[in-house]
Amino acid sequence: MPQKATVPGTPDARPDDAPGTRPDGTSDARPGYGQLLRTRGAWTFLLPGFAARQPFAMLTISIVLLVQHTSGSYGTAGAVSATTGVSMALFAPYGGKLADRFGQRAVLLPGVLVHSAAGLALTALALSGAPTWTLFLAAVPTGASTPQVGPMVRARWGVRLQGSPLMQTAAAFESVTDEFTFVLGPLFATALCTGVNPAAGLITEAALTLVGGLLFAAQKGTQPTPTAGSGAGHARVEHVSALRVPGVRVLIVTFLGIGSVFGGMQVSLAAYTEAIGEPGLNGVLYGTFAAGNMLSGIVCGAIAWKIAPQRRLLVGYTALALTASGLWAAQSVLLLAGLGLLVGVCIAPALITGYTLVETIVPASSRTEAFTWLTGAVALGQAVAVTVAGQLEDRFWDGAGFLVPMGGTVLALAVMYLLRSRLVPPSSGRTVARGVDHRVPVAVD
Missing domain, CATH: 1.20.1250.20 (MFS general substrate transporter like domains)
Known part of the structure; x- marks a missing residue:
């Protein structure tokens, strides 16, 4: 019997992983969070993903509190923190492009190592009373290497739920998760910096990034298929x-x-x-x-x-x-x-x-x-x-x-x-299978 066509560049047969979803992408039940969280394989990337993205919400306030304590200036602290944010904004898309081409794991492994090292270097410079320009110098790689775990989790949902009405629910779930981390993260960082040590927030952020990032990267089975270097049996996908x-x-x-x-x-x-x-x-x-x-x-x-x-x-x-x-x-x-x-x-x-x-x-x-x-x-x-x-x-x-x-x-x-x-999404032709074991989609006029 002919098998259904799959989309090149993604793992096989994802839409029907979601309970209550028919092969044609329609749902026989109202999409809800319980249904979403029963998606096969979801928890394997959700839990480590949450641990890996929590430090992101701690970074800005940790830098502000540390640099203000060591320099006595909110202006300097804000400027160093802003440098980190701008560096992240400018470099993050290129990390995303590399993750699409070579796989999330290939980007995460070096990224978390660089980020943790740069964050610890920034901490050491601030505590040692180093010149202000060195803080800005360390802030650039700290921001540029910030792991973009949230977008990577969203991309994994796209693989698991392709064609499913649960994608809207997944987008909402990720938005709520982001908001929760940005409520919890600053509170945690502030408590560490004011109750333990001014450097405790940034040190903890670096440690959580390293541990959480490595755990998330270890979940290879749920990451989207890289578009570069596709092996035999997979259609070649041109990265755009x-x-x-x-x-x-x-x-x-x-x-x-x-x-x-x-x-x-x-x-x-x-x-x-x-x-x-x-x-x-x-x-x-x-x-x-x-x-x-x-x-x-x-x-x-x-x-x-x-x-x-x-x-x-x-x-x-x-x-x-x-x-x-x-x-x-x-x-x-x-x-x-x-x-x-x-x-x-x-x-x-x-x-x-x-x-x-x-x-x-x-x-x-x-x-x-x-x-x-x-x-x-x-x-x-x-x-x-x-x-x-x-x-x-x-x-x-x-x-x-x-x-x-x-x-x-x-x-x-x-x-x-x-x-x-x-x-408006681009219009496309209907996709049908060509026959047994053929997974190359064909557009029919």
Whole structure:
């Protein structure tokens, strides 16, 4: 009997690994988290993946607290931390491209070693009172080698769930996981730096990156098939850079706007609470914003959407731009908390839908690279927003930094509306099998 066709460059027969999913990609049950987590092989990469991505959320605050302690300057600490973020944003996509071509393991193994060594070198330089320029020098490889475990996990979901409606649920699950790590990571790092030693946060980050990264890299069976050096019996897959996909460029702008919200909120909330004499409220207000993001992501992933993702992204991003545009006018803590909650609620659907679109507009051979471009865009947008918002707070009125989330999201929304046709998946012919043991798809007109 003829066997069903498979997609070149990916392991065999993934869609039916998801319970409740028919071979044609439709579902006989509402996609949910329980169904998602019963996907065969999922836990083999989820647990080590969570351990490996947790340090990423600890890096920035650990550097700030260490360098501020040793230099006495928040300005120097912020600049060193921003250098790490920019380096990560610029180099991460190339790591994703190499992971697509040669395999995630081939990139992770040297990456975690370099990152851990660079992080420890930065720690030693700061503690020894080395010149400031050496801290910036060490910050570059620390950021550039940051393992992009989140995008790699998303790419593995794409392999396991190809053609399944559970991809939307997986995107939501990953968004919630990211948000959870960014709530837990800074708290853990702050506790270590203030309760144990100023260097404890960065040292722990380096150690967790090494151990978690090696454990994740060991899960070879769930990683996407590399596009370079395909062996006998596999169709040769030509690697195409994700940047050549027009929709990816539109999504990069979209995610830059989301990064401007994160960066602008961090600086502006801290400045606002300090100005009213209640600096302790900063954590409460940012926690409210993060809680809205997490709850919205959970709900978004539990819904069986009937609306096309392109339309969902436009509608959701419009809501994000509108809510972010009201932050600068908030004149009370309660109003700011309410608006922050709404902004958080609007962010998760935009992130989830953007990652979901990657599955439809980017070839499987380039998806890890595409995910890292989007992750890097958020980091770059955040780094720029922190800098601009800080300048606005210093030079103008308290709360002027809230103009950054408004400007970033409105500009990104305008670009998205003008180029929305690029987010539509390319049409393709129907794929059929050629016969027994033939796995090369053929397009039928």
